[in-house]
Amino acid sequence: MSTLRIQDDGLIRTITLHRPERRNALTSEMQDELIAAFTGASSARVVLLAGAGESFCAGLDLDVLQQMSSLSTEQHRVEVERTARMFRALWECDVPTIAAVHGAAIAGGTGLATLCDFTLASPDASFGYTEVRIGFVPAVVSAYLALLVGDKVARDLMLTARIFPAEEALRHGLLTEIIPHDELWSRAMELAGAIMKNSPESLRATKRLLRAQRREWLETALELAMEANTAIRQTADYREGVSSFVEKRKPVWSRKEEIGSRE
Numbered sequence: 001m002s003t004l005r006i007q008d009d010g011l012i013r014t015i016t017l018h019r020p021e022r023r024n025a026l027t028s029e030m031q032d033e034l035i036a037a038f039t040g041a042s043s044a045r046v047v048l049l050a051g052a053g054e055s056f057c058a059g060l061d062l063d064v065l066q067q068m069s070s071l072s073t074e075q076h077r078v079e080v081e082r083t084a085r086m087f088r089a090l091w092e093c094d095v096p097t098i099a100a101v102h103g104a105a106i107a108g109g110t111g112l113a114t115l116c117d118f119t120l121a122s123p124d125a126s127f128g129y130t131e132v133r134i135g136f137v138p139a140v141v142s143a144y145l146a147l148l149v150g151d152k153v154a155r156d157l158m159l160t161a162r163i164f165p166a167e168e169a170l171r172h173g174l175l176t177e178i179i180p181h182d183e184l185w186s187r188a189m190e191l192a193g194a195i196m197k198n199s200p201e202s203l204r205a206t207k208r209l210l211r212a213q214r215r216e217w218l219e220t221a222l223e224l225a226m227e228a229n230t231a232i233r234q235t236a237d238y239r240e241g242v243s244s245f246v247e248k249r250k251p252v253w254s255r256k257e258e259i260g261s262r263e
Contacts, residue, residue: 003030006037011045012192020053025061026108031086038089045200046192047097049116056101057109065242073234080229084140084222090115092211094204096195100188101125102181111141114148114174120188121166122181128163135241139229143221147214149173
């Protein structure tokens with residue numbers, strides 16, 4: 001069963017994350033389907049991205065987390081590369097992209113929402129790069145985040161791992177607009193209509209130009225990110241973080257020194 005609902009209506013492709021019972025949490029299957037949906041959108045003029053149910057996307061699925069402890073290093077690398085391909089497919093989509101975000105957009109969900117060219121959100125939307133809470137590294141998305149908000153803000157959001165509201169996301173430049181919930185979709189359609197009045201070839205050329213200006217730096221950053229993500233999955237903190245999250249308890253980290261201790 002597909003994890004997405006894709007509708008091609010004239011010149012608009014609408015991609016809806018469709019696992020509402022799991023808050024649209026990401027699985028390997030969903031990532032593969034998103035890659036195909038973004039790369040296959042070349043005949044559209046605008047792509048709209050949304051989530052079904054009460055959330056946009058809650059990040060990685062709990063069942064996926066539980067299975068990760070049994071993976072080999074090579075298998076972890078495959079999973080990391082899949083995530084990188086998903087974000088790259090969205091980032092490199094030549095068609096203008098619009099995210100309509102409501103509810104939680106956490107970890108990978110924050111990445112999907114904010115990598116779109118335009119990110120519209122309702123006041124109830126919440127965001128967060130929460131990976132370090134459970135022994136992960138927000139690695140792949142960190143490269144894009146640094147481009148979007150700068151180093152200092154990226155450090156704040158990733159190292160605190162806090163959930164932040166739509167108002168703060170707008171202040172950091174991660175959102176385009178905050179729209180009342182019952183007007184979110186109509187505003188997305190209105191924006192799509194405005195974009196489609198422009199030259200499609202000029203839009204594609206502009207997106208390619210913007211990507212080309214950052215390509216060399218981004219390629220290096222993504223390779224480092226994949227290495228960091230694969231490496232952290234071999235650590236005791238990663239295993240403890242995943243276990244504590246699944247078991248809904250406070251993690252006990254492996255750091256030997258207590259905060260405040262000195263040599």
